[in-house]
Amino acid sequence: MGVCICGKEFADRVGGGRTKRHCSVACRQKAKRDRDMVKRITLMREQRSKLYIVPCSLDTANAFVTLLHRHNKAVPGAKFCVGVTDEAGHLCGVAIVGRPVARNLDDGFTLEVNRLTTNGTINACSALYGAARKAAFDLGYRRLVTYTLMDESGASMRGAGWTRVAEVQASQGWHSRAGRKEQSVYLANKWRWETINPEYARNKARPTQIVLPEQMHEQTDHTQLNLFG
Numbered sequence: 001m002g003v004c005i006c007g008k009e010f011a012d013r014v015g016g017g018r019t020k021r022h023c024s025v026a027c028r029q030k031a032k033r034d035r036d037m038v039k040r041i042t043l044m045r046e047q048r049s050k051l052y053i054v055p056c057s058l059d060t061a062n063a064f065v066t067l068l069h070r071h072n073k074a075v076p077g078a079k080f081c082v083g084v085t086d087e088a089g090h091l092c093g094v095a096i097v098g099r100p101v102a103r104n105l106d107d108g109f110t111l112e113v114n115r116l117t118t119n120g121t122i123n124a125c126s127a128l129y130g131a132a133r134k135a136a137f138d139l140g141y142r143r144l145v146t147y148t149l150m151d152e153s154g155a156s157m158r159g160a161g162w163t164r165v166a167e168v169q170a171s172q173g174w175h176s177r178a179g180r181k182e183q184s185v186y187l188a189n190k191w192r193w194e195t196i197n198p199e200y201a202r203n204k205a206r207p208t209q210i211v212l213p214e215q216m217h218e219q220t221d222h223t224q225l226n227l228f229g
Helices: 025-049 058-068 124-138 155-159 198-202
Strands: 052-055 080-085 091-098 110-118 143-149 163-168 190-196
Touching: 052 124, 058 080, 058 091, 058 110, 080 124, 091 124, 110 124, 124 143, 124 155, 190 198
Parallel strands: 110 143
Antiparallel strands: 052 080, 080 091, 091 110, 143 190, 163 190
C-alpha cells in the first residue's frame, strides 16, 4: 500500500509490475503543479541572488528612464536614486525617489517613487521597490507612495510589501504655465500604492512634525511647526 499526497491509502501496484504513486488523476496533476511551482520558486531565488542594489546618480537614472521607460520622461530632481545590476555589473534598472507630485501628500514625511524602469530582468522591479522602501525608512520617512496604470498588475509592489490603497482620477491638465506640455499618461486613472514605516506604528511618541531650533524660543506655547509648510 502507498499513501497519496491527499493522505489516502491506495494500492501502489498495478498490472505489469508498474508502480502507482497517486490515488487519482487529480492528485497526480496536483503533484505535478506543486513540482512545477517549486522549480519556478527555485529559479526566482537563483535569479534574485544574482542582483545587486547599487548607488545611482540622477543623470544616470534619467538617461535610463529616457531610454527604456514605456510612458514617462526624465524628472528635474530627486531625493535619491538607486540602481540594480547583475553579476557582471550591467545596469538592469533604476528607481528615482522624490517629493510627492500630489501636494496634499507632501507633508515632509512622505516620499514618492517618481520613476522606476528596468530592462525586463526577473525580480529587478521588486528589488528596486524594496530598496527604495528600506532607504526611505532608514532616512526617517513615514510613508512611501507610487502609482501604476489601471492595466498594470502591481505584482512587483506586492512582492516588496506595498499595498494598493486608492484609485486616483485622471489629471485635468497643468495650468500653471502657458504652453506647458503634459504627458498623456497623466490623463488616465491610476492606482496609488503605499508602504508605511513600521517604526511609526511601534513608537507612537515618534514626532511627525519638525521644530526649527531658531524658532523654539518664539513658541511660547510649544506649538510644533511643519518644516515643509
